[in-house]
Amino acid sequence: MKRRNFVKNSFLGASALSISPSLRGNPTKQPAGETFNLNYAPHNGMFKNHAGNDFVDQIKFMADQGFRSIEDNGMMKRSISEQERIGKTLDDLGMDMGVFVIDKGGNGANTFAAGKQEHTDIFLKSCQTAVDVAKRVNAKWMTVVPGNYERRLPLDIQTGNVIETLKRASEIFEPHGLIMVLEPLSDTPDLFLRYSPQTHLICKGVDSPACKILYDAYHMQKNEGNLITNIDYCWDEIAYFQVGDNPGRKEPYTGEINYQNVFKHIYDKGYKGIVGMEHGLSEGGKSGEIKLIESYRKADAFL
Structure with a gap:
């Protein structure tokens, strides 16, 4: 059955098709990608009640x-053997790796905006490791x-300092086809x-395929709102x-954002990339994890 017809003929809420058979005790696996x-892309810990604490099992x-896909902000802090184990698992399952965070050193205080060479050097060293x-x-x-x-x-001087640092980082990533995505935060x-x-x-100032935007709708709803219009402004x-969702930073349908409209909008614009699930769960235990999955099935049912 075609995906479009499958969605139209299925209510993706609490119906029998709303969760994989493995959640209902059936060992038959639902094909990934359907x-x-x-x-x-979920994060480590989102399904620990069903799968245990081992990230690979999750x-x-x-x-x-x-x-x-998955995301793992702390990937750079994992051992090389664990990174390789995760990479092999993703390859075996035909899954993609989403973002991990590049440590620039000193968190907020070690800022590119200051134009200090020592801050830039720490960041560029971390880029090489990344x-x-x-x-x-x-x-x-x-x-x-x-x-x-x-302060x-x-x-404008701060902006110039940030651009210059990111240009240096782009020179590291471009030969490898890697992309650093800048995330405005709230x-x-x-x-x-x-x-x-x-x-x-x-x-635009960095002017490199290795420097793009990470648009986190949670942060942008808090800082500026007008999500769909601003997505269009920044699309390129x-x-x-x-x-x-906002408030609370939990799964869709726990706050004020109409994620079905947002998801439909970026899908219709041709977005083929990853949508990271960088949020918590509104409920604990296995029931909270099932609620999480069902919230995405509902928000994703826009065709």
Whole structure:
């Protein structure tokens, strides 16, 4: 049956087709890749109640439920053997690796905006390490956050400093076909990078296929709203999406964002990349994990 007809003929809520047979005690696996229109990527820990604490076992469970990708912000902190083990599992299951975070050192205080060479050197060294990590897990995208606003400098000077640092990093990633995705955040007003048009400007300044936007709809709903319009404004520089509902940063249908409309919009625009599930669960236990899956089935049922 064609995917379009399957979705139209199925109510993806609490129906018998709403979860993989493995959740109902049936050992028959649902074929990965048939469940969702978009490529959603869970994180480590999202299905620990069903699959246990071993991330590899969780990845196998994710595949059983139809997920085709994962994310792991802390991948660079894992041992080489664990990175290789995760990479082999993804390869065996035909799954993709989403973003992991590049450590720039010192968190917000070690900011590109300040234009300090020592900050740039720490970041570029981490970029070199990230290339090796990406090869082990077959990753393409890596999250970068420039750090805090530097109050002693005019905003335009800070922007120039950020662009210059990212140009240096792009020179490292371009030969390997890797992409750092800049993520504007809402965690604190001290952060330099907070808005999608601001990030678009920086990507234009860097002018590299290795520097694009990570559009996290949770953060952007908090900082600027107007999600679909701003996605359109920044579309040519967006390489990656992440989601979480607001308020609360939990799964779709726990807050105010109409994710079915957002998902349909980016699908209709031709987005073929990963949508990272960077959020918590509104309920604990196995029931909370089933609720998580069903929320994505519902939000994804836009065809």
